[in-house]
Amino acid sequence: MNQQRIVLLSAAGLASALLLGACGSSMDNASSGTSPSRVAPVATAAASEPATSAPAGSAGSGGGHLAITAMLMAKAVEGVGSVVTDDKGMTLYRYDKDEAHPSKWTCSGTCTKTWMPVMVQGSVRTMGVEKSLLGTVHRDGRTQLTLGGWPLYRYMGDTAAGQANGQAADGMWYAVTPSGGKSVR
Incomplete structure (x- = not known):
């Protein structure tokens, strides 16, 4: 009788493991597939090397931080008007020292601790942002998102969605508009 229970419990455990494994496989396949109607590919801009380069393999150049996004949205943000936000609703910025054509980033080292490159x-x-304006630039083996050629950043001083505390910082950092321009409000 004891042996029979052990066999039955073992069989039930094996069946459970197989079912859970099958569920995990189908979930993995479902989440890895993307529908072209929901996801817009990023148009690749002419990639160029940065004006100032940091050691390869560093997080965002010199130990800085990175912001990874899968969505850009146009949102009205108090004080700056209609600007671009990431998938968390955080305002995105452009830096006047960067270049748009060809796309070049200049914020490196300690700069990326305050201004996180959007990777x-x-x-x-996109929602309210023209897909044809999206592009990328290579940065330390990663891909930084650009809009209208301008590399995009998030500001560490924005701690909640809808803030634009980095607006006009140092007279060079501006919230980016859906057309890639800078908000001058």
């Missing part, structure tokens, strides 16, 4: 891994969805 992309694959496709980016």
Whole structure:
């Protein structure tokens, strides 16, 4: 009788493990597939090397931080008007020292501790932002998102969605508009 229970429990455990494994496999396949109607591919801009380069392999150049996004949205933010936000609703910025054509980033080292480069891994969805203006620039082996050629950043001083505390910082950092321009409000 004891042996029979052990066999039955073992069989039930094996069946459970197989079912859970099958569920995990189908979930993995479902989440890895993307529908072209929901995801817009990022148009690749002419990639160029940065004006100032940091050691390869550093997080965002010199130990800085990175912001990864999969969506850009146009949102009205108090004080700056209609600007671009990431998938968390955080305001995105452009830096006047960077270049738009060809795209070049200049914020490196300690700069990236305050201004996090917005990185992309694959496709980016948009809402209210013209897809044809999206591009990328290579940065330390990663891909930084650009809009209208301008590399995009998040400001560490914005701690909640809808803030624009970095607006006009140092007279060079501006919230980016859906057309890639800078908000001058």
